[in-house]
Amino acid sequence: MRVVRTIADLRALLRPLREEGKRIGFVPTMGYLHEGHGALIRQSAARCDATVVSIFVNPTQFGPSEDLANYPRDLERDQNLCLEAEATVLFLPEVAEIYPTGFQTHVEPGRLADPLCGRFRPGHFRGVATVVAKLFNIVQPDLAFFGQKDFQQTVVIRRMARDLNLPVDVVVVPTIREADGLALSSRNAYLDEDARRRALRLSEGLLAARAAFDEGEREAAKLVEIARGPLAGVDSVQYLELVDTQNLEPIQGKVDRASALCVAAYVGSTRLIDNVILAPLPADVGISVVRSTQGA
Numbered sequence: 001m002r003v004v005r006t007i008a009d010l011r012a013l014l015r016p017l018r019e020e021g022k023r024i025g026f027v028p029t030m031g032y033l034h035e036g037h038g039a040l041i042r043q044s045a046a047r048c049d050a051t052v053v054s055i056f057v058n059p060t061q062f063g064p065s066e067d068l069a070n071y072p073r074d075l076e077r078d079q080n081l082c083l084e085a086e087a088t089v090l091f092l093p094e095v096a097e098i099y100p101t102g103f104q105t106h107v108e109p110g111r112l113a114d115p116l117c118g119r120f121r122p123g124h125f126r127g128v129a130t131v132v133a134k135l136f137n138i139v140q141p142d143l144a145f146f147g148q149k150d151f152q153q154t155v156v157i158r159r160m161a162r163d164l165n166l167p168v169d170v171v172v173v174p175t176i177r178e179a180d181g182l183a184l185s186s187r188n189a190y191l192d193e194d195a196r197r198r199a200l201r202l203s204e205g206l207l208a209a210r211a212a213f214d215e216g217e218r219e220a221a222k223l224v225e226i227a228r229g230p231l232a233g234v235d236s237v238q239y240l241e242l243v244d245t246q247n248l249e250p251i252q253g254k255v256d257r258a259s260a261l262c263v264a265a266y267v268g269s270t271r272l273i274d275n276v277i278l279a280p281l282p283a284d285v286g287i288s289v290v291r292s293t294q295g296a
């Protein structure tokens with residue numbers, strides 16, 4: 001595995017691979033890697049000839065009162081995980097490499113960035129879309145891998161790739177969970193034992209709603225209520241919503257199309273998100289693996 005820190009070095013490394021017709025996969029991350037990231041890297045390694053992993057804690061997607069300065073880091077552990085998951089290149093740019101002096105051009109997502117996390121993190125998806133567009137242009141991958149864990153992010157990125165004709169297939173990988181259901185997240189590192197126990201309430205609610213759905217419950221309000229039950233134990237719920245997976249609009253009445261039950265909540269001072277997909281039609285079961293059409 002090669003470790004590179006500059007755009008020029010990365011391009012020099014990837015150019016011959018691209019000329020040989022190799023398929024390049026890309027996994028953008030903010031580091032402090034866990035098996036969720038590992039799953040993305042492994043999928044890329046299985047489907048592509050070369051896999052680029054980036055670690056970049058992107059300042060433009062953090063709000064002023066968020067955890068940018070304290071975001072957890074452990075480069076040595078990250079390198080080992082990348083190596084073990086069969087990444088070929090690890091890209092570690094400095095902030096000035098991505099945002100040189102004078103930088104002033106952004107990607108502005110549309111309505112998909114407004115609900116859910118967008119309501120509580122103004123500017124977040126603008127920062128995400130901008131850095132992902134830049135990284136797509138730097139890496140020029142054939143496939144890019146994102147986790148369903150950040151469901152709204154996958155929808156915003158897929159829309160951006162289509163709208164801006166970015167020649168990349170966006171692949172969404174199902175959420176990896178701990179044995180007890182907690183979705184893996186770099187931010188779980190902030191949780192002490194008590195908070196870790198309360199954090200479990202998010203997945204408990206979502207997984208209970210999904211179990212009820214699998215047993216035939218189709219009433220949107222009922223499913224949300226089932227998920228809300230365990231959330232009494234967390235400090236503040238920002239949102240718990242059942243939305244259409246395509247347009248992120250709330251589902252009213254019966255769940256008759258692929259939907260995402262999404263939650264964001266604070267456990268102590270740690271903000272956690274999670275979601276499950278509820279797919280009423282057999283054809284929608286694969287909805288969690290959504291792909292943009294290349295060049296569309």
Ligand code: AMP
Binds near residue numbers: 036040147173175186
């Ligand atoms: P982050 O480092 O948090 O920006 O995440 C980088 C990528 O890993 C994003 O596409 C996330 O959605 C994905 N990811 C984070 N946690 C998980 C998880 N538990 N399962 C699958 N993918 C994940």
